[in-house]
Amino acid sequence: MAEVGEGMKIRRALPSRERRLIGAWCFLDHFGPTDIGGTRGMRVGPHPHIGLQTVTWLLEGEVLHRDSLGSLQSIRPGQLNLMTSGRGISHSEESPPMATPLLHGLQFWIALPDSARNMAPAFDHYPTLPIITCDGATVTVFAGQALGERSPAAIHSALVGLDVQMPPQSSARLPLHSHFEYGALVMQGSLTVGDEELGPGTLLYLGCGRESLVLRSDSGTRAVLVGGQPFGEPVLMWWNFVARTHEQILRACQDWNGRADYLGEVKGYDGERLVAPLPP
Numbered sequence: 290m291a292e293v294g295e296g297m298k299i300r301r302a303l304p305s306r307e308r309r310l311i312g313a314w315c316f317l318d319h320f321g322p323t324d325i326g327g328t329r330g331m332r333v334g335p336h337p338h339i340g341l342q343t344v345t346w347l348l349e350g351e352v353l354h355r356d357s358l359g360s361l362q363s364i365r366p367g368q369l370n371l372m373t374s375g376r377g378i379s380h381s382e383e384s385p386p387m388a389t390p391l392l393h394g395l396q397f398w399i400a401l402p403d404s405a406r407n408m409a410p411a412f413d414h415y416p417t418l419p420i421i422t423c424d425g426a427t428v429t430v431f432a433g434q435a436l437g438e439r440s441p442a443a444i445h446s447a448l449v450g451l452d453v454q455m456p457p458q459s460s461a462r463l464p465l466h467s468h469f470e471y472g473a474l475v476m477q478g479s480l481t482v483g484d485e486e487l488g489p490g491t492l493l494y495l496g497c498g499r500e501s502l503v504l505r506s507d508s509g510t511r512a513v514l515v516g517g518q519p520f521g522e523p524v525l526m527w528w529n530f531v532a533r534t535h536e537q538i539l540r541a542c543q544d545w546n547g548r549a550d551y552l553g554e555v556k557g558y559d560g561e562r563l564v565a566p567l568p569p
């Protein structure tokens with residue numbers, strides 16, 4: 290468990306000791322469901338990123354995003370926020386003043402390949418995404434391509450991200466890309482994947498080479514399935530940075546603390562910017 294902002298508990302599914310990447314997916318936090326009534330809720334002060342894209346996906350509540358490009362964007366369940374750091378960006382995340390009391394969601398990072406690591410930063414909000422029925426499951430394609438549908442999200446490597454909702458006593462056979470590795474994470478309820486029954490908090494790594502996956506749920510579930518072509522580039526992560534070498538990480542920390550222009554400045558957040566801890 291880690292803490293984000295002022296006291297919100299989160300579960301870090303990726304990276305773990307056993308698994309650092311699934312395709313280009315390099316980080317996955319599951320926060321809530323948390324009752325933020327009577328508190329200020331999520332409060333993540335201005336901080337930088339390099340070398341990655343952040344994906345925010347909510348099940349409940351609302352989060353307000355600000356970034357150094359001047360973006361000010363509220364996100365609600367069913368919508369996707371995609372921030373591309375490229376060579377450098379900074380942002381903050383907070384619960385808006387009139388937020389609903391429950392907050393529940395995911396934040397993913399996607400490592401950018403060398404071909405996109407130094408691109409200009411960008412921020413995109415996608416208010417609607419393709420939703421498909423597959424046997425007993427309702428699947429939202431928030432990244433990549435599946436079941437004949439493609440997410441509008443601008444991604445730079447071959448990967449997929451699916452939100453899977455299943456009612457009690459249901460099953461589905463989901464077609465997969467056999468050259469992708471996959472992982473499954475339950476957010477609510479329970480899900481049986483092959484012989485494994487998963488509850489919230491465990492990331493099941495599924496590897497490559499599957500043409501399809503049989504999912505069953507006795508109690509109903511809300512889960513995500515992420516996959517991608519094995520990344521094939523070295524990835525070094527420290528604090529909010531994804532890089533290739535220790536020197537790049539150290540420089541990014543020093544540059545943020547020294548207020549280098551390329552990492553930008555977030556305007557309008559009522560709180561302090563975070564300080565980068567130097568790597569050992």
Ligand code: MN
Binds near residue numbers: 529
């Ligand atoms: Mn961030």
